Amino acid sequence: MIAESTSGGRLNRRKIGLVSTIVGVAAAGVAVGVAAERLLLGRSRRSTDSDPYKDEPFGALGADETRTVTTTNGLDLHVEIDGDPDAPLTVVLVHGFCLDIGTFHFQRKLLRTIPGVRIVAYDQPGHGRSGRLTAGEYSIQQLGRDLRTVIDETAPTGPVVLVGHSMGGMVIMALAEQYPELFGVGERVAGVALIATSAGELSGVTFGLPKVLAKVRTPLLPVITNAGRLTAGVWDRARQAHTDLAWMLTKRYGFGSTKTSPALVSYVEHMNAATPTDVVARYVRTIDAHNRFPALTSFEDSPTLVVVGDEDLLTPVEHAEAICRVLPLAELVIVPNAGHVVMLEHHEAVDAVLGPFVRNLVPGGTRT
Structure with a gap:
């Protein structure tokens, strides 16, 4: 021994x-x-004279109603709701890893202008103002169950449209995997929008790194996961101390444009930094192991929109194309000069397709 x-x-x-x-x-x-x-x-990080979003109220949109929804494993989720409770269509926004409700800042503003639409947005476990695990790891399968709970608690009747970014899209796939009866013509889920996401094979993503570094990450995940949990306090302090580095990395991996709003980068970096290191460590393995191509078949009869930035280093264009090979009737939109947070970086382009997509699904509404 x-x-x-x-x-x-x-x-x-x-x-x-x-x-x-x-x-x-x-x-x-x-x-x-x-x-x-x-x-x-x-000094571009601090120069805001020409920044179009220098006065944008990021993180301060407010909501008509704030609610707490408790998951099946006992975590409290922060939920914000906008719109008429009797609206014929509910749009549920599911954000990605190391982000929060603020991911959909511009899309919430857009959806508030569409008649007949009610909006539900929530912070995923461990993110934003939601509760977090004190032991064990998060799983995308459980997050799929959490999404089901949110739908049941906030929109028990009527059609819903699910909009997921990055890990949020994976969570929608996990929902379809466990509850396929929710999808299809005349069922609860009237449509799905998948933004900068993947159905699997994430271990092959290089993140713009040399392939030799990208290849060794999977065998080392248990070590990285355990080390991340054990040294979370140290890493959190290091992240806070090196804000310039964090800002540069956020710009590198979140955005594709050479000229990006400093205020926008800072907002995304703030969401990243607000996600504790122990939460990051507890998510790493389940994201890397995500593989839900079979679950996509549940979307075959549902209108599906797939959006990706052509400079996305985290869920590259090839992953969006792989989804559309399984769903040949899905609409694929590739946004030029856009990175992983495409719905913030080029919200006009995303809103231009998401708006009509949702309007067409409002019962009794005018189709475009």
């Missing part, structure tokens, strides 16, 4: 050493990139 324990300890030390090497190499590359970008951008 002693020999086995010693061997295991050596193996773990080697794994952790490898993680440290990888992080060191990646950090060196990031440091060079940050230094170069600082030279190019100068």
Whole structure:
């Protein structure tokens, strides 16, 4: 037993050493990139004179109603509702990893202008103002059940449209996997909009990194997950201390445009930073293991919109195209010069297709 324990300890030390090497190499590359970008951008992060969103009330939209919904595993979810309780159509917004309700800032403003629409938005477990686990890991399967609970509690009758960004789209797929009876002609889910998401095979995504670094991440996930939980306080303090680096990384991995609103980048970085490290660690494995191509067949008879930015490094265009190969009747929209938070970065382009998509699904409404 002693020999086995010693061997295991050596193996773990080697794994952790490898993680440290990888992080060191990646950090060196990031440091060079940050230094170069600082030279190019100068004081752009703080210069807001020409920023179109310098006065945008991010995070302060308010809601007609705020509610708490308790999940089947006992977590309290923060829910915001807008619109007439008797509206014939409910749109449920499901945000992505390390973000919150604010992800759909511009889409909520749009949907408020569409007659006959009621809006439900909620913070996923561990995000925003929702409760978080104190033990164990999150699972997308459970998040699918959470979405079912939100629908049952906030829109018990009438058709709903589900709009999911990134992990939110995966959660919608998990809902379809467990409750296929909700989908189809005349069923509860009248339509689905999937924004910057994937049905699986995320282990092949390089995130713009050299392939040698991208390939080794899956075998090391247990080490990274455990280390992230154990050293969460240290990492949280480090993230707060290096705000310039966090801002640059947010711009790099969230946006595709060379000229991006500093206020917009800062808002997304704020959402990222507000997600505790232990929450991030408890989500990593379930996201990497996500594979729900079979569940997509539940959408075959439902109007489906698929949107992706052509510069998305996290869920690239190929993943949107893979979804549409399973759903040939889905509408695919590729937004130029857009990254992973396409619905914020180029909200005009996203709203231009999401607006008509929702309007066409309002019972008794005018089709466009």
